[in-house]
Amino acid sequence: xxxxxxxxxxxxxxxxxxxxxxxxxxxxxxxxxxxxxxxxxxxxxxxxxxxxxxxxxxxxxxxxxxxxxxxxxxxxxxxxxxxxxxxxxxxxxxxxxxxxxxxxxxxxxxxxxxxxxxxxxxxxxxxxxxxxxxxxxxxxxxxxxxxxxxxxxxxxxxxxxxxxxxxxxxxxxxxxxxxxxxxxxxxxxxxxxxxxxxxxxxxxxxxxxxxxxxxxxxxxxxxxxxxxxxxxxxxxxxxxxxxxxxxxxxxxxxxxxxxxxxxxxxxxxxxxxxxxxxxxxxxxxxxxxxxxxxxxxxxxxxxxxxxxxxxxxxxxxxxxxxxxxxxxxxxxxxxxxxxxxxxxxxxxxxxxxxxxxxxxxxxxxxxxxxxxxxxxxxxxxxxxxxxxxxxxxxxxxxxxxxxxxxxxxxxxxxxxxxxxxxxxxxxxx
Numbered sequence: 001x002x003x004x005x006x007x008x009x010x011x012x013x014x015x016x017x018x019x020x021x022x023x024x025x026x027x028x029x030x031x032x033x034x035x036x037x038x039x040x041x042x043x044x045x046x047x048x049x050x051x052x053x054x055x056x057x058x059x060x061x062x063x064x065x066x067x068x069x070x071x072x073x074x075x076x077x078x079x080x081x082x083x084x085x086x087x088x089x090x091x092x093x094x095x096x097x098x099x100x101x102x103x104x105x106x107x108x109x110x111x112x113x114x115x116x117x118x119x120x121x122x123x124x125x126x127x128x129x130x131x132x133x134x135x136x137x138x139x140x141x142x143x144x145x146x147x148x149x150x151x152x153x154x155x156x157x158x159x160x161x162x163x164x165x166x167x168x169x170x171x172x173x174x175x176x177x178x179x180x181x182x183x184x185x186x187x188x189x190x191x192x193x194x195x196x197x198x199x200x201x202x203x204x205x206x207x208x209x210x211x212x213x214x215x216x217x218x219x220x221x222x223x224x225x226x227x228x229x230x231x232x233x234x235x236x237x238x239x240x241x242x243x244x245x246x247x248x249x250x251x252x253x254x255x256x257x258x259x260x261x262x263x264x265x266x267x268x269x270x271x272x273x274x275x276x277x278x279x280x281x282x283x284x285x286x287x288x289x290x291x292x293x294x295x296x297x298x299x300x301x302x303x304x305x306x307x308x309x310x311x312x313x314x315x316x317x318x319x320x321x322x323x324x325x326x327x328x329x330x331x332x333x334x335x336x337x338x339x340x341x342x343x344x345x346x347x348x349x350x351x352x353x354x355x356x357x358x359x360x361x362x363x364x365x366x367x368x369x370x371x372x373x374x375x376x377x378x379x380x381x382x383x384x385x386x387x388x389x390x391x392x393x394x395x396x397x398x399x400x401x402x403x404x405x406x407x408x409x410x411x412x413x414x415x416x417x418x419x420x421x422x423x424x425x426x427x428x429x
Contacts, residue, residue, distance in 0.1 A: 051322035052084045055330060058101065059115035060094045060311075070347055071115060078333050085326045098123065105129045105316065113327050114314040121146040121153045121383040124314065130154075131317045136328055142335070143352050146312060146383050148223065153383075154312035155331050156352030158343065160275045161381075163209055163306040164374035167290045171269040175292035179213075179239070182270075182295045186249035189269045196249040198259040198268035201240075201402055204394035205307070206272055211236045212305025212379065213297035224386045226425065228394065229418035235299075237401055237410035244402060252404075274306075275350070275371055282367065291367050293374040308378035310352060350375075389424035393417045 057075065061067030068091050075087035090111070092100060098120050104110045110129070114120070124130045125148055132151035139145060139152050146154040167175050171189055176182035186196025200206045211217065216232025219225060227233075243249050254262065260277070262268035264284040272294065273281075281289050294304040313331050315324070333339065340356035343349050350372070351357060362368045381387070397413040397420070400406045408416075 050082060050085055050326040050329060053323050053326045054086045054088060055113055055323070055326055056088045056090065056111040057113045057115060058090050058092055058097055058111045060092060060097050060117060061115065062091055062093075066347060070343070074334055074339060075330075078330050081333075082326075082329070085330070102127060102129065110316040110318075112316070112319060112323055113330070114316075115157065116312065116314060118146055118154065118309040118312055118381060118383050120314065121148065121312070122385045122387070125149075125153055125383075126385060129317055130314045131319070133313075133315065136315070136324075137331065141353055141355065143310070143354060143357075144380050145352075146380070148383060154314050155335065157311045157313060157334060158349040159308060159310035159352050160350040160375060161307075161309045162375045162378045163206065163272050163274050163294070164371055165292045165294045166263065166271045166273055166277075166281060167292065168263070168266060168269050168285060169288045169290045170266075172290070175270075175290060176295045178296045178298045180298040183243065183247055183249060186243075186270060187247055190247075190249050193267060195251055195262065195268045197243065197270045198250055198254050198262045199272040200254065200256040200259055201244075201250075202255045202395070202399060204391055204398055207236065207240060207394075207398060209272075209294055209304035209306040210239060210297070212377075213294070213300060213302050214239070215300055215302055217379075218390050219382060219384075219386070223382060224384050224425075226386070226390055226393075226418060226421040228390070228421055229414045233414040233417075234410045237398065237413050239297075240398070241401060241410060245404060275375075278367060278371065289367070291370040291374070293370075293377055303377040306374070306378045307381040308375060309381040311349075312352075385428060386421075386425050389421045389428070393420035393424060396420075 055075075057071070059068065059071050061071050063069065068089070072087075072089050075089055079086055094117055097114070097116055101110060101114065101120075101124070105127075114130075121130070130153055132153055133139065133155055134152045137155055139155075142156050143159045145152050145156050165175055172185060176185050182197075189196040208218070211233060214232045214235040216230055216236065217227060220227050244252070250268075251258070251262070259268065259271055260273070263271040263273075264281065266285075278291065294306070296303050313334075315327060319327060335353045337353070337355050337359075340351040340353050341359050341361065344351055344356070344359060344361045350362075351359075357372070362372055394417045397408065397417040400408040401410060401413040
C-alpha cells in the first residue's frame with residue numbers, strides 16, 4: 001500500500017479536535033485569555049527590523065472558539081519583537097471575507113494579508129487577486145498546500161479536515177484493517193436496531209475516500225477535467241450499494257445527524273466522520289472511543305484517500321516592498337515550531353508546518369496519533385471552481401442509486417454524474 005499525502009512520514013502527521021474550514025464545524029476550546037504565551041517567550045528577533053509598516057490582516061477567525069484572540073496574540077507578540085510593525089486585525093465571516101476581498105481588490109484597496117480557508121484559493125486565483133508563494137517561502141517546510149497550475153498559492157497555518165474510521169471499543173476492540181474484515185466485523189454486530197456501521201449517505205464527500213481506495217480520482221491529471229464515469233467510480237458505487245443491501249451492515253437511511261446520533265448512542269459500532277467531530281465523540285464515549293484510518297480496500301490493496309484542507313495565509317497580488325517584507329516575516333513567525341505548538345495546545349488544531357508534526361502533544365495522545373496516521377493517506381481538496389460541479393453532479397446520482405426502488409445501477413450513476421459535471425463545467429466558461 002502507498003501513502004498518498006506525506007510519503008516520508010511514519011505515523012506522525014497531524015491532527016486535532018477541530019478545523020474551522022469545514023462544512024460541519026464544532027467549536028474548539030475557548031481561549032480564556034490572549035493566547036500565544038509560547039509565542040511571546042520563545043521567539044527571538046534574528047532578522048533586521050523591517051521598515052515602519054501597518055499590516056492589515058483579515059481573518060476568518062472569530063471570538064467564539066478563541067481563534068480571534070489567538071490571532072491578535074500572535075500579532076501583539078510580533079509587534080513586541082518588531083515595534084516598527086503594527087497590526088490591524090479584522091475578523092470577517094468566511095463568505096463576507098471572500099466578497100469583501102474581491103471588492104476591495106478591484107477598488108485597489110485590499111488588506112495586506114488574509115488568514116482564510118482553502119476554498120478561497122479557487123476564486124481568488126481565477127480573478128488574479130493573490131500571488132503565488134513558491135518564491136517567498138520554503139514550501140518544503142509545510143504540509144502539502146494549495147497547488148494550482150504548477151504554482152503554490154497559500155501557506156498552511158493548520159491542516160486536516162479529513163475523514164477516518166471511528167469505532168466503539170466496547171463493540172470493536174481492534175479496528176478492521178481491510179474492507180473484507182470490516183464487512184465481517186460489521187455483519188457480526190448488526191442486529192435489530194444496532195448496526196455495525198453508519199455514515200452520511202447523502203453527501204459525496206463521505207463516499208469520496210473509497211474512490212481513492214479503488215484507484216480513482218475526481219479529476220484527470222490536468223486537475224479540472226472530471227473523471228467520474230470510470231471503472232473505479234463504478235466499483236466505489238457498487239461497494240456502497242453492497243454494504244447497504246447485499247450485506248447489509250448499515251441503516252437504510254442515515255444523513256450526517258442520523259449517523260452521528262447512532263454512534264453516540266452506541267447503536268452503530270463504526271462510523272466515518274472527520275477530525276472536527278473527535279472532541280464530541282470523546283466526550284460521549286470516553287475510553288471506548290477509538291480512531292483509525294479507513295480500512296484498506298481488499299480488492300485493490302490501496303488505502304482510501306480522504307480529502308484534506310486547512311486554513312491558510314494568502315497574499316494579495318500587488319503587495320510589495322516593505323509591506324511584503326513584514327508579511328513574510330510574520331508568516332514565518334506564525335508557522336515556526338513554537339507558535340505551531342502553541343496552536344495545537346491552545347486551539348486543539350493541527351499544524352501546517354512539517355516540523356511541528358512530531359510534537360509530543362500529538363504523538364503522546366492515542367486519538368491524535370491515530371488520526372494523524374489517517375491523514376497521511378489523504379489528498380488535498382481541489383480548490384478549483386470545477387470541484388463544485390463534481391459535488392453537485394455526484395450527489396443526486398449517488399442518492400438515486402442508494403434508493404433501492406430507483407433502478408439506478410452503479411454504471412448508470414457514474415455515466416450520469418459525468419455528463420452532469422461536464423454540462424456544469426461548460427456553463428462556467
